[in-house]
Amino acid sequence: MLVLLPPSEGKAPSGGDGGPLELGSLSLPELGDAREVVLGELxxxxxxxxEKARDVLGLSAGLVGEVGKNARLHDAPTRPAGEVYTGVLYDALGLGSLDGVAKRRASRSLLIFSGLWGAVRIGDRIPSYRCSMGVRLPGLGALGAYWRGAMAGVLPGVAGDGLVLDLRSAAYAAAWKPKGEVAGRTVTVRVLHAPTRKVVSHFNKATKGRIVRSLMTAEGGEPGGPAELVDALRGLGYGVEVDVPGKAGAPWRVDVLVDDLH
Structure with a gap:
């Protein structure tokens, strides 16, 4: 199973016990050249x-310190990506409290998309940074479009022959869209408030984090495909509605229904 996650805008504060960034040590080394280009531009x-940097990155005046942080990325200390990314989804996922078996499953299964790195595993050591997938860097343009070519050559192999659970937001989904046979075993998830059938942003993220944690800690094998995922979610107590694709090579869409918005 491969789980595609968005990053978080919020990051852990700069600092860590790791040395400076080593691009060659990151997972998906085929993305190395593209990472070097984006890093250099940023x-x-x-x-x-x-002021120009703040405008390009879409930062408010109160976040001007993020510009200086980005300027020092080559020499900044690093920590595992699973510790760098914070925010609602990652708080609910609680990577730091997973036991050994669940942590190994998460290390193998989770792939976090990033405007700067393309995609990383939770154990990859990276510095804290600020650069969303929606940014248009001078000389590169929109990062979602920039990453698309590199991702298309790498991600199908990373997906292997198992389930792909896509929990990314739209901006990060722009960097890679599963196609063909891979798309046919991909599931996208929406979290809806059951009475209104509306997406609630904060609770959407929290529920997705809980879903991933439930899948990482569940006993037994991982779901092998979309139908098995639906069964697993129902077995974990989630209310689920399924939109089964009408043609081969199209992803499944699953709506997880929740009553409680806390």
Whole structure:
């Protein structure tokens, strides 16, 4: 099973016990050249005109310190990506409290998309940074479009022949869209407030984090395909509605229904 996650805008504060970034040590080494280009563009932007960098990155005046942080990425200390990403989804997922078996499953299954790195595993050591997939870097344009070519050549192999659970937001889904046979075993998930059938952003993220945690800690084998995932979610107590694709090579869509918005 491969679980595709968005990152979080919020990151753990700079610092960590790791040395500076080593691009060659990151998972998915085929993305190395593209990562080096994006990193170089981002650092150059943030070492130049601060106001321009803040505008390009979409930062408020209160986040101007993020520009300086990006300017020092080559020398900044690193920590595992699973510790760098914070926020609602990751708080609910609670990677730090997983036991050994669940942590190994998460290390193998989770793939976090990133405007800067393309995608990383939770154990990859990275510095804290600020650069969303929606950013348009000078010289590169929109990062979602930039990453698409590199991802298309790498992600089908990473997906293997198992289930792909896609929990990304739209901006990060733009970087790779499963196609063909891989798409046919991909499931996208929405979390809806059951009485209104509306998406509630904060609770959407929290529920997705809980779903991933439930799958990582569940006893027995991992779901092998979309139908098995639906059974697993129902077995874990989630209310589920399924939109089964009408043609081969199309992803399944699953709506998880919740009553409680806390």
């Amino acid at each position: 650092v150059a932007l943030c070492q130049g005109d601060e």
